Amino acid sequence: MINISSFYIFLIPIFVGVVVQATKFVVYSFKHGWNIRYAMTHGHMPSAHTGFITALVTSVGYYEGVDSGAFAVAVAVAIIVVDDAARLRAYMGDQGRYLNMLIRQLNINEDQFPRLKERMGHRISEVIIGGIYGFLLTMALIKLLA
Numbered sequence: 001m002i003n004i005s006s007f008y009i010f011l012i013p014i015f016v017g018v019v020v021q022a023t024k025f026v027v028y029s030f031k032h033g034w035n036i037r038y039a040m041t042h043g044h045m046p047s048a049h050t051g052f053i054t055a056l057v058t059s060v061g062y063y064e065g066v067d068s069g070a071f072a073v074a075v076a077v078a079i080i081v082v083d084d085a086a087r088l089r090a091y092m093g094d095q096g097r098y099l100n101m102l103i104r105q106l107n108i109n110e111d112q113f114p115r116l117k118e119r120m121g122h123r124i125s126e127v128i129i130g131g132i133y134g135f136l137l138t139m140a141l142i143k144l145l146a
């Protein structure tokens with residue numbers, strides 16, 4: 001018989017990631033109106049990527065210990081994910097904005113070159129809130145399931 005508690009180390013972060021993404025959908029929908037397409041929106045408050053990876057680091061640290069190799073790997077992956085969410089995708093948004101500006105100024109047919117998304121990454125506040133939210137949800141679930 002498989003004991004599901006042995007999978008908490010990964011099930012909790014998956015659940016937290018879904019909850020953070022659902023929260024983002026609700027927050028975004030309050031601002032922009034209800035549309036199911038907003039369920040998988042990029043950027044905005046809170047960062048679901050950061051919430052998930054923070055939950056994973058917290059879960060691994062709790063169940064495996066902060067002195068384990070798994071925790072070190074989780075922290076290294078977290079650095080990459082958070083950097084991607086905050087900085088790298090912001091650069092992609094900047095490039096989209098510049099290309100859209102060029103297309104408008106050069107009067108290029110927008111059917112041939114459709115408008116690019118200009119908001120890809122997260123603001124630092126969105127990343128911080130996503131991290132705090134992911135950590136707090138994870139700790140609450142760990143205590144609830146213990």
